[in-house]
Amino acid sequence: MTVLQAAALAAVALTGGGVVLATDPVRQTLVLGVFGIALTMLFFVFQAPDVALSEIVVSTVGLPVMILLALRKVRRQERDRKEEGE
Amino acid sequence: MTRRTRLVMFGIAAAGLGVVLIYGLAGLPAFGDYHGVYGHVIDRIGVTERHATDLVTALNFDFRAFDTLGEEFILFGSVLGVVLILREVRDDHERPRQQEAEEHSFAGASAALRAMALGLIPTLIALGVYIVVHGQITPGGGFQGGLILAAGPLAVFLAGRYVRMKRVAPHAMGEIGDAAGAMGYALVGLGGLVFAGVFFKNFLPLGIPGHLLSAGQIDVASVAVGLEVSGAFLVAWSEFLDQAILVRRNGAR
Amino acid sequence: MSFLPFAIAAWLFLIGLYGIVSSRNLIRAILSLTVVQSATYVVLLGVGYVHGGRAPIFADIPAGTPAVDPVVQVLVLTDIVIGATVTAMLLALAVQAHKRFGSLDPQDLRALRD
């Protein structure tokens, strides 16, 4: 195993744990993006460029857009509910 | 179960599952020592018989094209699912927040960001198309390219124009692209059945390896997938976008 | 050292499960689910790797060059699409759940208790 591969694996392990352990959802989304980039690097050093390309488009554009919009909706709902309650 | 009981039970169970997983994975050949027969056969016949140089794409759209058919319909079905799940909210009791809908600013998009995003659009589209049609030669293919293509209209939104994005990529158009792409992919398979006698059997000229119009059905399949993926992601994004922008009429404002 | 990729896959699988079990926010559970899934990518690609092998793209390398296994890469591609779409659907469900229950904490989702 090359140093690059070991480093990419370590990055995946750490950021993967980070996604789970991050408390704030927005921060978690950001960590998820970093995790996606770590996976992409791993796929590159595993000689899988097709997979790496897929992973990068999904994890930097495809999913974060949806997650952030969903979070925004949730937050807005919470605010509306609070205003209604007052 | 209380949270505590749940976590204790999970802790014990996870330790057990960890042992099971490690036992199983320990039987794998050492990392880097793989000599599976399937990959070798594909390496041998992929270029000669399919005239494709990217064997992953050749597998995806030819040898194992049938898997990809299932995959495309997972995408298709899930996006229908997103539409189905979020559909109720767009009826009469919700409407776009006026000021934001007309000139939506995404997280305080500055002028510089807008200019950048606008500049991004043609680049994204060109890159997307390139990746879709070169799938059989170099890394990439319908899925990756399609997603990048869909990011074009998304950049319009980043540039701060919600309504304009809806005009550039109306919801119905995304939906039709999604369905037509999925169907197109199935039709590639059916073409094989009609013209070559077997479902997904190549019925198009193979061309010269490395050239744009090579590898038979792979290119057509890749374009169909690209269409589907860009439609699918547009629909999904715009559903979530509607969610984030629509508000209840009887709400605070 | 040659076991490292697989050990990390097991770690991702279990830590992801922990994230779902311990979650007080559905969106966090959904993101943890993607971590569970990434374990499958690492196993599959780890299995098909060949020391010194090139990517299975014979555009700029001569035929016969040792290459890593292309089959597992196709499986991972399918896997990624499945993951992204299921995540999208779950996010939509989470948005609806928040609308109906007023909360994303699984503890507050109480429509189904026996």
Added chain:
Amino acid sequence: MHITALAIVVPMIAAALLVVGRHSSPRLLNDLAAAGVGLSVVTISAILLVRAIHDPIVYWMGGWRPNHMVAVGISLSIDPIGAGMAAFAAVLVTAALVYSWRYFDGADGLFHALMLVFLAAMVGFCLTGDLFNLIVFFELMGAVAYALTAYRTEERGPIQGAINFAITNSVAAYATFIGAALLYARTGALNLAQIGAALDGHTADALVVVAMVLLFVGFLTKAAAVPLHFWSADAHAVAPTPICVLLSAVMAELGLYAVARVYWTVFAGGLSPHVDELRAILIALGTVTALWGGIMCYAQRHLKRLLAFSTISHVGVIACGVGLLTARGLAGAATYVVGQGFTKGALFMLVGVLLHRFGTVDEFDLHGRGREMRVAGVLLGVGGLALTAMPGVTLFFGKSLIDGAALDDRYAWLPAVFVISSILTGGAVLRVTGRVFMGWGASQRQDDVRLRHVAEEKDEQRVERDFTPPLMLIVPAVLLAGAIVIGLIPGALPAIETAAAHFADHAAYARWVLTGGAPHFTAVRHTHVETVDYLYGSAGTLGAIAIAALTLFGSTLHQRVPAALIGPPRAALTALRGLHSGHIGDYVAWWTLGTAMLGGASLILLT
């Protein structure tokens, strides 16, 4: 055969067309088109079944035939059991589509499109001969089912049910991915026959056993075996009725079909030295599932949840049939699947009739309100009796075969478990029939709080109506007729026994798939229903009638029993019910525990 792939691709293309035209096409067109496509898939599957009975069919996608016994493409490997399951699924999807003509007032093209994709997924799942392809169709089935479960998004139950369904089943699917990766690493193959051939002659080691456990756990999650079942009672209880029919009558059974298919094609050779231990594990699992489901079923008053738990109980019985790991047990399981599928489908549809009419599915709310609905009442009663595996119905013949297989294998106590399952599940339906359609028994339960979801939820159709569309009764009547008659068709049972024996022929499967040559099967000895089977069958039916009568008319009985005798079982039942908390964290924790236990037991006993 040229039409082979059409069974899968025709519903897919139709689904895409329905989506393209969904904003303009009228409801009637969608209904007719979807049902028409369903019927065409029934026809294609039936043709495949007839051909496969003659000789199994291998269809290599893309014309990629195996290269020196190495599969480069994906095969559909079609034998009578696979084709029969596909036809069975297609019949039930078509029935559900016809039933929903009048059921869903608001259904648009989305519903029909998703149903057709669901159909394509199930047919593909039954016919494929490739491990990864099997998993892809497994996921496709799941993805569509999650969406359909959440169909009524304006209510809370469906949303939560769909979330629990999707998360649990996704985790399960990821486990199957790892299982497939392990087998691919060992054998370099994805075709089931080729993997099996590569594993033959080597004693199974930890890798093979863990791969098997991960695959089985994935499939058993969809089948809803205890303790991987928690999601299913939720999802089956909240999905719209036509979807419940498919989840309960087809999808759960397909999970067990996959266990059987993968065991016999892949593992039967390598695990043959440890077949007794594996049998013990699977039968333990099936027994717990059958009893747990039965008890929970009888304890319900929410009718859809009641039927959901009854499916879990029957899944336990079928798991025992498969788990005996003999051709006879498998034949019994296959027959049982058909009988239970048609019966359960009809029962869900009849509960749907009550929901359509009265806007509730609570047993006590409905007390006596069905007196005018004679047809529905008779049908529900007949369905309840069929569910007890009364002698003569298809379920009875299936159960007899499994009983026989159990006695062959020194599991003499297993028939008693099945009788208990019949009594509890059939008795629950008979109890409901008596209470709702005859007005027997109490209209209130004093000692029990109302279920939260009944109390808080408006049901899927809150309006009350004074009519029932005839189709909503005709379709379940036809299904029930099928559930009663199929086992009586001359030659049907021997044909199933032969098909099961061929299905279980590990070596022959590898040969006919990889070489394409005609298989040489050994002659199959057919069995007969014996007197003791009629005894078991009657015991189930009479017991069910007795327990239903006791519940309805013996309300003062429990006051005469000493409290010391009644207290502990009641506390246990409360505890058991408390486990079904609806909390996704609980469910995934249970899933982990179940997987760890199954994996631990397998590693200890099978290596």
